[in-house]
Amino acid sequence: MPSFGGWGAEPLPAEAVAAAGFDWFETGYPGDTRTNEILANAGVRPFAYINLAELPGELAAASGYSGAFLRTNSDWGLQLVDVTDSSWQDWLVRRADEAYRTGSRGIKWDAATPDVPPGKTRADVNDAIASVMQRIIDQHPDMKFIFNQGFEFALAYPKFVHGMETEGxxxxxxxxxxxxxxxxxxxxxxxxxxxxxxxxxxxxxxxxxxxxxxxxxxxxxxxxxxxxxxxxxxxxxxxxxxxxxxxxxxxxx
Known part of the structure; x- marks a missing residue:
């Protein structure tokens, strides 16, 4: 039972997190090298936040996503993507690599029950996610994954699930x-x-x-x-x- 916490604002109080007694800690978007170094030196595994199935406007160009948008999450201003599309899968792998290169040793995948695109099945979606996870693990065998709400994927592919998160x-x-x-x-x-x-x-x-x-x-x-x-x-x-x-x-x- 690793103690888990997270922070969703700037700045992240890295020194306080490092001294608090957490084992795993979610640090936000990939790229915070300084925070990751402070946590890792204190024996805390830093987890980057990556949205598995939704695309914010500010990341649209960087993602290179060329597939269809399935619907809009108006509460957060996000577009729901087709996770079986190869351009999205490539983006997730690049994003995970950025997280690793900047010191993250885990990823918290949000929105981990993606919509099923027309003509596909839940099994197709789960298979696509598993393919992405395998590519990441092949590059970075020591990476760990937490999924937020990905119950069906976790039951289908437990070998890729190192933790499951839910809210409320x-x-x-x-x-x-x-x-x-x-x-x-x-x-x-x-x-x-x-x-x-x-x-x-x-x-x-x-x-x-x-x-x-x-x-x-x-x-x-x-x-x-x-x-x-x-x-x-x-x-x-x-x-x-x-x-x-x-x-x-x-x-x-």
């Missing part, structure tokens, strides 16, 4: 009766909980991010409920810009 599982906001007991929701949180338990049984660490004041009683309740299931808690803000409560890591570090 124990707060269960859409089904208040399942607060701290997600298995009591038969619709969304319960099935997700069972998928995570299946991965846990295969030896995959499960990271559960929850959004609350890390010093609050609510944060302590969430932490205790998550840890009791053998999952790894991280309690932070929705922007990931506070010094959150991690597994055996007190908030405020």
């Amino acid at each position: 599982l124990f707060s269960a906001s859409s089904f208040p009766a399942a607060y701290l007991k997600p298995w009591e929701d038969p619709f969304y949180w319960g099935p997700q909980f069972q998928q995570l338990k299946a991965l846990q049984e295969r030896g995959v660490p499960v990271f559960v991010a929850e959004y609350a004041d890390p010093f609050s009683d609510r944060a302590r309740e969430l932490y205790d409920a998550i840890a009791a299931q053998g999952f790894v808690p991280y309690i932070t803000s929705e922007q990931w810009n506070v010094r959150g409560r991690g597994y055996n890591v007190n908030p405020g570090w």
Whole structure:
């Protein structure tokens, strides 16, 4: 159960992270060589953030993506791509290589349940992701991967999944009766909980991010409920810009 945390703002307090007691830490977009060096020297594995299936406008030119856009994520201003397209797969490999060259030794893949493009199947999508992961591992055998919400991929290709992340599982906001007991929701949180338990049984660490004041009683309740299931808690803000409560890591570090 590696202690996991992350930061989503600038600047990242690298020295404080290094001293806090984390094992794995998400540092943001690839390229922060200084932060990665500080963390690695302290025995913390730095994870770069890469979006597996969505493209922001500022990266459109660099990506070289020439496939179709499947839909728009208007909440974040992102275009959802076809991950079976070779131009997108090449971009992910280049992005991962940039992360490695600048000191990251892990990648947190966000949006890890991509849309299925017309004429394709979920198996086709999973196969495409697996092909990308294999190319990266061939280049950098010591790289580790965390997937956010990629349950179906993880069950199909567990050898590429070194950690699974989910958000809001124990707060269960859409089904208040399942607060701290997600298995009591038969619709969304319960099935997700069972998928995570299946991965846990295969030896995959499960990271559960929850959004609350890390010093609050609510944060302590969430932490205790998550840890009791053998999952790894991280309690932070929705922007990931506070010094959150991690597994055996007190908030405020």
